[in-house]
Amino acid sequence: MNPGAPAHPLLKLLELAQRARAAASDNELAFLAVNDTRVLTPYRQAALWFGTAGVHTLSGVVSVEANAPYAQWIDQLCRTLAAQRETGGALAVEPAQLPRDVGAAWSEWLPAFATWVPLRSLHRHAAGQAGGAAQRAGLLLAGDAPSSPEQLAVLDEWMDIWQHAWRATHRRSAWSSMGGLPARLHGWWQGGARGQRWRRGVGAGLLLLAAACVPVRLTVLAPGELVPANPTTVRAPLDGVIADFAVRPNQVVAAGAALFSFDQAPIDSRLTVAREALGTAEAEYRQAAQMVLNDPRAKTQLATLLGKIEEKKAQSGFLEGQAQRSRVLAPQAGIVLFDDPSEWIGRPVQTGERIMQVASPTDVEIEAWVPIGDAIPLADKAPLNLYLAASPLSPVSGTLRYMSHRATARPDGSYAYRVRATLDSPLDQRIGLKGTAKLSGERVPLIYWMLRRPLASIRQFLAM
Structure with a gap:
């Protein structure tokens, strides 16, 4: 064989078949179909189309913008060709064979000649549609020259090989009956344009309903x-005016430590008066006891004077207890909790009022x-x-x-x-x-x- 001569089309077909079998993903297979098929026949533009999803891949483009005018017209063209050529192999396409609304824009988007290769045996699962029947799909090639009959035959064989590789990448696991559920849902979601808005609305509503039913903790x-x-409350032990505090707010104190004290002046005054009254009562009792020696009638006054002495003793003892309680001590060790001392000093309080x-x-x-x-x-x-x-x-x-x-x-x-x-x-x-x-x-x-x-x-x- 002459090394300078071009390779035989069958050798090129064998090379493409080997690359298709080695493809690891859908995107790699789709790229191979639209970009590397030119080794079998020359063309300038190529499009891989599925009836459920529209234009899947374009030659020379990383991703397809479905809303672009070019992609929408290619989708319309492919749907027309798929409806006209449901059976048979590859065929040459001319603008005259198309409806007027489709063929009128041919010169704007495509070269003069095109070839349509229908894909007849793809599984719906491969294109993301539920069900198990075959679906419409095809490869569109457009160039400056028509394809020869020999090239059309080679393209048919190449697409059969390519479809076999495509189906192999989508073969479902035998153990899982749910293996195709995501793809079927995707096909339902990406269905025809007529019901696409309705399906997406229903899907969004179901998603919101599912989210609304998610259990959350009520807070x-x-x-x-x-x-x-378990604090110990320190209350005012008597009626009076607070004179000063021996502690600061939030200070740590020991049990028995001084906390605050009352104004001693009125307490000491009342205690002094009570003691003087007790002394006077005792003096009157002694005088009456001496008079009994000379006047027996004075004996009747001794019981009254003795009761008066006990009364004055009780008053004096009560006031002495108040004097002791006027200096309040900590009932337990801990932190002293109260407001600003300046708000309490000089303020009259009543018995039982909470101080700290x-x-x-x-x-x-x-x-x-x-x-x-x-x-x-x-x-x-x-x-x-x-x-x-x-x-x-x-x-x-x-x-x-x-x-x-x-x-x-x-x-x-x-x-x-x-x-x-x-x-x-x-x-x-x-x-x-x-x-x-x-x-x-x-x-x-x-x-x-x-x-x-x-x-x-x-x-x-x-x-x-």
């Missing part, structure tokens, strides 16, 4: 705070206030997270201890339910830090989670 947000779990609390620094829990509109059913030991404003990226986890049955008035005038939760692990954050508590309830559909508040507002409006 609410509420203002929360770290509070002492003494709490253990490690005995901490979460307190939250759930508004009435956000009250949801919470199970026993429901999870709760507190996102502190000081450290929002490190939530404090806890377990619900109780939720009050009655709403309590808040300082801002609103009503809310008090929630207390125990911490899941020890915490190094100080008492008093505030943040946002997230309470988790039962699982509900996503649509209910989204519409719960609007539905409650509508229900209140309709009930008016």
